[in-house]
Amino acid sequence: MDAFEAIRPYSDAEVTPVLQRLLNDSELLNTLAHFRFPRLAPYADWALRPLIAWRLRREFAGINTVDALQKKIELYVDYTVEQATDGISYSGLEHLSAGQAYLFLSNHRDIVMDPAFVNYVLFHAKLPTPRIAIGDNLLQKPFVSDLMRLNKSFIVHRSLTGRREKLAAYQLLSAYINHSLIKDQHSIWIAQAEGRAKDGDDRTDSAILKMLHMSRKDESFAQVMQELHIVPVSISYEYDPCDQAKARELCIRAQTGSYTKVPGEDDNSIAKGITGYKGRVHIHFGTPVSHSPEEAKQLANQLDRQILSSYRLFPVHYLAYAQWDQRETDLGIPALDQLFKGSEIHQAQETWEKRLEACPEEQRPYLIQQYAMPVRNQYRLAAGRAL
Structure with missing residues (x-):
């Protein structure tokens, strides 16, 4: 059995059966019906589901590899970019080489669009797109997990509560990321900290860097970090579609000391982040880390200097x-x-x-x-x- 079976993205051999499973998933079809026909769906979702399933089968006929699927999905990403932004600009691609796998570590403002914009730029530059780290808190529904894993996402187990379970999960995550970068030669995207920077203060959590080292404890921290070819990425939004919701959360936290999400809040943030107006967006790829300090906090500060200074x-x-x-x-x-x-x-x-x-x-x-x-x-x- 694959050691990373529980968290890895789906392989080419799994694309066809997973797509078939999705096309028969009533919850996915209901969700698409309500999104595409918001007024009609509450009364006639039973009639809309077969229509949507037929359309999807026709749209994705012959798709049997991850790359082919991403090429198809890119058409929808391009449309979303055109509708919800005033254009994307980018810089720093000269720091990247086509044959090298990188760990893209970026600031985190939007749940879905941060890695989507990185993918967008790399795809159009004809560079390989990375595998994407996504928290299991966003994968509550099986069809969402299937969709994300088809699109090169791997799972970060954040909802575990036991100390041993958490330690084992992070050990596995560390091993998978190192395996992907060094053995598979496949790039990775990961956020610089768990959760979005709701106050606009983009800082790298040194715990993320320590996690990357966990599976190679017998080697020096600096050596491991250098071998991962970490690229700090700055993602700049002119306007954040979720800024009002973030302000509300921060206000409630300040007034009460805590904040509890209501059911479906993450889903709403994802939808608003995808479709909401963002103005202009700029992506900057920094200089890959070639000399790392031995302390995680020092490296976090080094990465932050690039990310913050390159923010548009x-x-x-x-x-x-x-x-x-x-x-x-x-x-x-x-x-x-x-x-x-x-x-x-x-x-x-x-x-x-x-x-x-x-x-x-x-x-x-x-x-x-x-x-x-x-x-x-x-x-x-x-x-x-x-x-």
Whole structure:
């Protein structure tokens, strides 16, 4: 039995049977019916399911490899990008070589679209797409797990509670990531920390780096990290479709000390993150780690310097920073008209005011913080200050 059977993505040999299983999954067909026909589905999902299944069979006929499936899915990703963004730009591809497997470690703002945008850029650059780490908390329904594992996702067991179970799960995860990068020569995407950076403060959790070393404890930390060819990735959104929900969560946490998600909240965040307006999006691929320190925290700081300094700041970030009660007036931040055209500033002001007006007053400081934090981090770095 494959040692990584429980967490790995599906192989080419599994594509056809898994697709057949999905096309007969009533819960998936119901979900698609409600998404495609929201008004009709509550009354006639029994009639819509066969129609949707027939359409899917026709659409995915002849698909029997993961690469073929990704090429088909890319058409839908391209459509989503066109509908929900004002365009994607990217930089840093010159740091990558076609024959090398990389560990893409990125900041984390959106559940699905962060790795989707990385895939989008690499796919269109004709570079191999990575395997994607995804938490099992997002895979509550079997069809969701099947869909994600078909698309090169592997499972991170975050919902375990026992200490031994957690340790065993992270040991297996570490072994799988190292196996994928070194034995399979297949790249990996993983977020820099568990959970999205809801306050806009993108920081690498050193525990992630320690996990990568767990399965190779007999080797030095620095040597292992260098062999993984870690590439820090900055993903910048002009506007975050989930910013209001994040502000609400942060506000409730501040007021009560905790926050409990309601059923379906992650599903709503995924849907809004995919379809919601993002403005412009920029992806930057940093320089691969060639010399790692022996301490995980030192490496995390090294990665953060690349991720934070390469974050693309848009006018809305500066507008938010000017309103932030924690702004530092001595950072030497230029005036907006020195950085952007007047028309661009005017458009951003209108959009930002609408977002503020839509946010309850007690939650606005947390909305402002999300957009202001990247400005402070970047200019602190430029000034040589501690993060």
